[in-house]
């Protein structure tokens with residue numbers, strides 16, 4: 001038996017709009033972000049997707065994205081598990097800083113390394129490797145069993161927590177993951193084989 005795993009990065013947040021490093025800061029969605037979540041949900045609806053369980057982070061931008069998707073699908077009351085293991089990478093001392101100001105201060109290359117490299121920690125924060133060290137075990141223990149039982153599982157989370165999950169799911173290297181960018185509100189539909197490997201991947205953009 002194989003199941004389905006749908007990953008969605010939250011819609012645009014207030015700090016995405018303001019171009020600020022966000023990390024664990026708990027900012028709301030913008031109107032555009034709510035619209036992106038609705039549009040992503042309509043694509044799932046058009047394909048007849050319904051979920052058996054949903055997972056989201058401890059942060060409101062992911063939780064609200066999750067709820068909007070479930071509302072559109074007519075599944076408002078679905079069991080939804082919130083866990084900070086799915087939170088965005090902790091950006092440490094960069095949290096709240098403007099990304100262009102950071103580039104002006106530390107240089108384009110250094111900021112890109114902090115944002116997209118695998119194992120370099122931003123000052124006082126988590127590397128993608130550190131983020132993966134909490135996301136992956138959580139996936140293995142709490143989410144994957146539902147998928148392997150044939151379930152359809154929604155995960156509404158964050159750019160970097162999902163990059164860490166995708167890296168492990170697809171077996172991407174530390175170099176390959178540097179290039180992976182996730183659009184806000186766009187569902188990524190994975191079908192898994194019974195041995196937990198990826199059977200197919202469909203990006204609903």
Ligand SMILES: O=C(O)[C@@H](CO)OP(=O)(O)O
Nearest residue numbers: 020021022023088115159
């Ligand atoms: O600020 C953040 O928390 C993340 C996601 O918005 O930013 P980045 O894309 O730079 O990793």
